[in-house]
Amino acid sequence: MLGDTGEAQRILVRLPADLPADDIEASVSPVAMVTAVDLVEAALRGDRAGWDGLFDRFHPVVYRYTLARTGDRTAAEEVAQEVFVAAVRTLPKLRERSEAGVEGWFVAIARFKIADRARRRAAEERIPATVAVAVTADAAEMAASRLATAELRTAMEDLTEEQRDVLLRRFVLDQSLEQVATAMGRRVGAVKALQHRALAALERRLGEEWAR
């Protein structure tokens, strides 16, 4: 785990090799302060601590995003694993290395992996991809709730990719407008407008359901 040893901190913040371990603890900020840029650069150098740092920081986000999309824990775990394996191959291409930029990159990979998975399943089962993503055993169990999350997922699958992303980031991952804007490479105003349109479309779609 990142930060468990002085060696990881020494690598990540590039302290002198001869700095005593006590001084490292005293002079280095908590691991959380290590920037995403440091983690990415360490990972690109081939330092395992860099990869550990990226995994510890972004795996929970990827998992949550995937679980919110699929409603299937097993699928979310598998997709999260695929995301980090794919990230190893594509990290050198990453340009935006800010915290939000790296997170947005991981989530984007997750989005592609979910779409791939939905396509594969649709091809196997010969059913529409949106249904394949939305209808899961876990979601069906929540049908008794005031508004089943399964219904919400189904309705969200009718949104555009960007609209769905904004809603999930804002209301499931609890990201600020600024974070979402950086992750999506858009301006804050554009994200606000996107969110507004997405909510309106979702309410229209669900309003029809609730009216029945």
Place this chain on the structure above:
Amino acid sequence: MSRQDRDMDPRLAAAFAELRAESDAPADPGAVASARAAMYRAVADREQSRGLLLLLQRSRRALSLHRVLAGAAGTTMALSAVTALGWNAPAGAPLHLVELAHEQISLALPGTDRAAADLGYAEARLDQAARGDSEGEALGEAQRLLDDAHGYLPADHGNALWARWQTDSGRLVALRTDFEQEAQTPPHTPPASSAPAPAEGSRETTSTKTSTGSRSSEAHSTSRDEHESHSSTTSTPSGDEAHSSHGSSTTTTSSGHGGTPPPEVAQPEH
């Protein structure tokens, strides 16, 4: 929450809250460990690939453009040196093939006066033979060149090229005679009576060798009588059989027309 969030339908807001709570559930530790291990494997594979890539890059560096150019330049220089050395390499020299190729190219060029060029090359061979430099090869090539030149001589027998051809042919006969005489002379000259006469077969071989493939000898053979009589005129006083046979082969080109040819060589018909 922003204003837009507050304006959200309460049922929708509740649904999102439920979805958030549901997705907040931590991943199974075993699955997380498995994902981390998969990532490590991918990192290891990538490092291995990167090592191979570095090796490939080093190889590419070793074969960089300037090295390739240097190699090409070196090859060009070596070829140039071989060409320069072989350009005028005499017959019998290791690079003589270069000169032969050079001559063939010159002769094949359009607009070349083939007869004059052939005569020029033949004269160079005769000069070489006169210097005693690879005489046998030089004389053989001179013969070939003179034969070739003959095919390109102008119809007008008064042309200077005809006289030149006759002179060169005469030189060839004289030089060949000298050469064959020297070849027949044993290192320690034995008494004339004990010198073995060359076998009949060897005489015929020499005769055949010098007469076959010769356009001039085929085209301008004269009567047997003429041949015999001329043979006697070119025979050495010692009566060397081999020399005599050589004379017979060269004098088959003799005929009695045109100008005032040297005594040994008559002007061939054209």
